[in-house]
Each structure stands twice: as structure tokens, then as C-alpha cells.
Amino acid sequence: MEAIRQLCGFAAALERLLVAENADKLEAMWDDLDLGQLGWEALALARRANTEALEPALAEVDRRLLAALERCRAFLDPHIVTFRVPELERWQHAAAAALVGARWGVAGLRTVIADSRAPLGRRYFAFLALAERHPKDAWPLFAKYLSTPGAHHAFVAAAVEAARYYPGHAPDVIALFQRIRGDEMLRRFLAPKILASLYVLGDPAALPLYEELLVAGHTNRDVERCEVTRALVGVRKLTGRLAASSKYPDPAEPGVIRALDEAQRIFEEKRDRLEPVVVI
Structure with a gap:
């Protein structure tokens, strides 16, 4: 073993x-x-x-x-x-x-x-x-951390990652993003985990958030930390379309599809991988 x-x-x-x-x-x-x-x-x-x-x-x-x-x-x-x-x-x-x-x-x-x-x-x-x-009866505990302002960031991060295993609860994860989006430190820490779980859940409830992030999302060279890239992949997964964004104004450019394909490959590889936080 x-x-x-x-x-x-x-x-x-x-x-x-x-x-x-x-x-x-x-x-x-x-x-x-x-x-x-x-x-x-x-x-x-x-x-x-x-x-x-x-x-x-x-x-x-x-x-x-x-x-x-x-x-x-x-x-x-x-x-x-x-x-x-x-x-x-x-x-x-x-x-x-x-x-x-x-x-x-x-x-x-x-x-x-x-x-x-x-x-x-x-x-x-x-x-x-x-x-x-992720036992079925553990969701109320994870949901409590998602909905409690001021809960310890490490536990919130783990609860966010756990949410990917509980279909139907994407709105709870989206609500957390909306609550912390104005806090730059928390957003930089939690947003990649939130968007990763929303990708795995594949819930259409995330589409309005994705479309908003296409224009107003944070960008990063690291595709796992780039809100715009995650939103682009999310929109394509849910609708099949290539959307314009602040990062790629012209989605018809040859390199855009390759970039999104590579990003989605990375997201798929890590869909079942929960990572411990560095600072506790």
C-alpha cells in the first residue's frame, strides 16, 4: 500500500x-x-x-x-x-x-x-x-463555517473545499464569496478554493458569478489563482461558449482555446485534491 x-x-x-x-x-x-x-x-x-x-x-x-x-x-x-x-x-x-x-x-x-x-x-x-x-451527515458542520462571519480562515477554507462533495449547496459557497469579496486578504486566500469547488459542483447557480468575474475578477499568471480564467472555464463548462473577458477580449484568438484547455486540464487533475493551508 x-x-x-x-x-x-x-x-x-x-x-x-x-x-x-x-x-x-x-x-x-x-x-x-x-x-x-x-x-x-x-x-x-x-x-x-x-x-x-x-x-x-x-x-x-x-x-x-x-x-x-x-x-x-x-x-x-x-x-x-x-x-x-x-x-x-x-x-x-x-x-x-x-x-x-x-x-x-x-x-x-x-x-x-x-x-x-x-x-x-x-x-x-x-x-x-x-x-x-465527506460523510453525508457532516454537511451541517461545514455549512456552519461557511456562513459564520469571523470563523477561523483555515477551517473556512477546508469547509469550502469540502463543499465540492455536496451537490446542491453551490449557493452557500457563492454567498461566502459575496461576503468576503471586499476583504482583499480573505479574497486572495479563499477565492481560488471557492471557484475550484464551484467548478467541481458544476451548478448553473454559479453562472451569474462567473459572468461578473469575466469583467471584474482578479487576474494572475497562475491559472489556479486567476479568477478570470476560472470564470472562463466555468462559463464554457456550463454553456459551451467562449466568452469575452478582461483577460482575453477576443475569445476567437487561437491561443485562448489552448489556454483554457490547459487550465481545465489542471482543474480536472486537482478536483479531488484538498490542500492544507500553509499558515495555521
Whole structure:
């Protein structure tokens, strides 16, 4: 099983950190192992796997993370303390949440989410794992975060991504966009996730928003963060037409179709991929 293989590889890499003699050697080892990518890929697979078979491997990763945290904190190196310790902490919360999911399933994840005494990071990763599993009866919880002003941005983002698995609830996602569109920071953070979920839902209710964004949407070189590109693809998916936009005034230009085809290919590849937020 790929998830178990990745978790075992991550555990082995963490064990190597424990023998680092000083901060410089630990940093070099971190880079050589490409630990950042290795860790997040392993934990993402574990979060999505939804199987008890992962419990032993996750428990081992959890133990190694705690040991690595203790080792890194002992160095008192500014770079290690500023960058590596926080990442290890996030991995430990992610591993602990995945372990709860492997042991006790959805009920365990709900317990962690509801525990106000639990670390925020752990509650977030449990919430994200619940979004990955998206049980039918979990929608009211996700909807609560979509409709509550001032809710923690990380939980709102996970709820937005979860919405793609609940047909018929596009209006809730659209209402969130309308509420946060004037807040530039929130919009830059949430809009790509909102539009990604609306793309997956394929609900005609999103068409008025798409048509508005063709003219007033934010643009970006990254197609995943470009509101206009997402609106163009959304309009084409719902209606079959190539619309004019602020980014492509003449939709008949040869490069426009190629650009939209490539953007849609990327959107399709990531339609079932939920990404953890960078800052929690």
C-alpha cells in the first residue's frame, strides 16, 4: 500500500534527524532528504486513506515526530526554531489527527474537532480529514463555517473545499464569496478554493458569478489563482461558449482555446485534491 510505504519512508527520514550532531548537519540532512515534500506527501496519503491498516505506521511517525521536535528545540538555532520546529509541529498535529481517523474513524475526528482544549492545529487537521472523507451527515458542520462571519480562515477554507462533495449547496459557497469579496486578504486566500469547488459542483447557480468575474475578477499568471480564467472555464463548462473577458477580449484568438484547455486540464487533475493551508 502506497500510504504505508510513504509513511515508513518518512519515519526513517525522521530517525536520521535524531543523530544530527549540530544544527548545520540537521539542516543539510533536511535538505538532502527533501523532508518537506516527503512529509506532506506521506501525511496527505494517510489522511485520505481511511483505513485501520495505517495505524502502526502512523503511530511510529507520531513518535518520531515528537522525538525530532525535542531534538530540534535543543539546538536553539534561530533558523531551526523559526522554520523547522513549526513545520515539525504541524506534521505532528497532522499525524495525530490521521491516527485518530485510522483508529476511530469519523466519530474520532468529530471528537477532536469539538474539543476546544485540543491544539488548534490538531483540530484543523481533523477537520481537513473529515472533509476528505465527506460523510453525508457532516454537511451541517461545514455549512456552519461557511456562513459564520469571523470563523477561523483555515477551517473556512477546508469547509469550502469540502463543499465540492455536496451537490446542491453551490449557493452557500457563492454567498461566502459575496461576503468576503471586499476583504482583499480573505479574497486572495479563499477565492481560488471557492471557484475550484464551484467548478467541481458544476451548478448553473454559479453562472451569474462567473459572468461578473469575466469583467471584474482578479487576474494572475497562475491559472489556479486567476479568477478570470476560472470564470472562463466555468462559463464554457456550463454553456459551451467562449466568452469575452478582461483577460482575453477576443475569445476567437487561437491561443485562448489552448489556454483554457490547459487550465481545465489542471482543474480536472486537482478536483479531488484538498490542500492544507500553509499558515495555521
